[in-house]
Amino acid sequence: MKTLVIVPTYNERENLPRLIEAVLATTPEVEMLIVDDNSPDGTGGLADEIAAKNPRVHVMHRPGKLGLGTAYIAGFRWALERDYEAVMEMDADFSHDPRELPAFLAAAKDADVVIGSRYKQGVRVVDWPLRRLLLSYGASRYVRLITGMPIHDPTGGFKLFRRHVLAALNLEQVHSEGYSFQIEMNYRCWMAGFRLVEIPITFVDRRVGVSKISRRIVWEALWVVWRLAAAHGFRRRTKPRPAA
Template identity: 50%
Template sequence: MPPAGDRDLGTECMVIPTYDEVDNIERVVGELRAAQPDVHVLVVDDGSPDGTGEVADKLAAADDHVRVVHRREKAGLGAAYLHGFQVALDAGFDVVGEMDADGSHRPDQLGRLLAALRDADVVIGARYVRGGEVVNWPLSRQVLSRGGNLYVRLLLGLRLKDATAGFRVYRRSALETIDLSSIRSTGYVFQTELAHRAVQAGLRVVEVPISFVEREYGESKMSGAVAVESLKRITAWGLAERRRQVERWAEQRGGRS
């Protein structure tokens, strides 16, 4: 069992998936450990050929709050997070979070997510709420991201402004309620699926503003193919939700006749 952490939240672990982030991982983990000394870090490396895993191993050898899980191949962001979440839950952590390894999520802002979690089940660090911002993204990418979130709200009926965001913290009970074993998304759409599942389960999901900063080193893993896959899955979920709504309406009409 991990040592005691925040007296209100319990023990906390941030899961950081990596693939070819050798230029970023040491800096990100170092900044996170400095910003939140009681928070544990779990690096999940998908067999990075650039040596990211080896750098993470050195960090873990020097810091008992850092652990590394090595996966044999790149199987998608969602798959890496699911693996890391389960490892953290099995280790007994009360709070499990997620953040990118490329420096786009600022470790010094994690405190505001943890503070909000005292009155919530899930907290999302959101770019598109009042006080949030995106730094150094081209206009085309901002339009794509904002448009994707609008599509999610319209199709799934979510009131969240940034359902695609990847800087989050979950109470242990929230992840257990969502039932990670039933999650099928392996790519970036994993973020949307978890947010949707949390809202459907009646969990309290809160968004707090963050500054999202474009990476300085390395290449983004986002591509047109990834975006298309996400849209397809979200469309399928939305259509399924509309069918359920029609069925419920028909049942209610039938019961009154």
Template identity: 50%
Template sequence: MPATDTEVRLDKVLVIIPTYNEAENVETIVARTRRANPKVDVLVADDNSPDGTGEIADRLASADDHVHVMHRKGKEGLGAAYLAGFHWGLGRGYDVLVEMDADGSHQPEQLPLLLEALKHADMVKGSRYVKGGSVVNWPMHRKLISRGGGMWTRMCLGIGVKDPTGGFNAFRANTLRTIGLDEVASAGYCFQLDMTWRTLKKGLTVAEVPIEFIEREYGHSKMSKDIVVEALLRTTLWGVDYRSGQLKELGHLALERVEQVAGNLKERRRKH
């Protein structure tokens, strides 16, 4: 069932921060998250970073009971890290699970906006492209890829979400249990779209709140051509499947209408 107006327990919030070679950023983003949101827990999901990110996260966890670390075997992609984090959090009874980047592009000071909106939604996206949202210090090619991907997604899938690929997202635990996490196979750029699309297909509500997205100051973006290509291919295939289903439904409705009209005509002839 879609979300109701019932309160979400904000004292059971888990912020999942995937990391791979984020030694320059992880301590700062964890500190900012805890300072701006003292009641939340943080899970650093590290993909065996060779730069020592995992060791820094362990040190942070040893000093703060609200910080936890998941050490993964190797670099398996953003989507796999989030899925592991979701299962970790669901198994420990969290009511809200949040996706947030480690590089500071998602500002933890804006997390309360997402949590407030989640009281009346099943998933909330921090959106760069709704009124009040913005992107800071992005090169033009990144803007074109992001904007173009959103337009292509809306056209293929017929959805109204302005920032379907945005990665600053909050979910109710029941939403994640409903949408079929074990069936998600998407990796990076496409993972966020996959989660949004699955939520919408289940008839659940997706809300967007404006955020200021800031390009990372330290380290390197994990965006690659392969990730973009995967997103385009998967979105196109989902769109073909979705539109085919719509056409089949229209065909069935048209056939039913024809049969109804034919039946009415036959009944009139019988009476006359």
């Protein structure tokens, strides 16, 4: 399945070259789109240099730090203008292990959306401080409690959408930015009746570079869940989608 792996970057100079190499080595089916927000450390220029030598690597430049959510939406649109059958989200900082990528492609044969899950069949998070783990795990329980969405890890950012899913969603309606972007995408896919499948992944804390998580991102996630649920009348189940 021809797949585009979208990697948003902001100051990931130390990670990006190794990441690209590792991702492309997994399978000839994948290409990559780096969406760089004019990183002060020059990640964008570095991506251009790599892309110039490798036709499987593409780069989108944005003028400044516009957020993760809009970076992915821009990437999704770019993919839909081309002939990719699947589109993946992945972080640049090696928290998502490239070696797990083929498992997503395999699972996509029987799913519309494949979600890499840290919290299905146990908890697999390496090197996070307990505080951060509790925040993330607590958020996942909170999302499930309020929306009824049967997903163990709704804030994770290692995932795959089949092309027809992105084509069916109204991407212009998606406004959230940080963790809530992941929640919102899952929720919209679930409400639309698509098949969401979780596969176990192991998440490792970033080794180099700095985190971009902020208090604002956490608050956004807390209230976005209520906004989404209210917009759908607090409906807690979906109707199966008629076969296409």
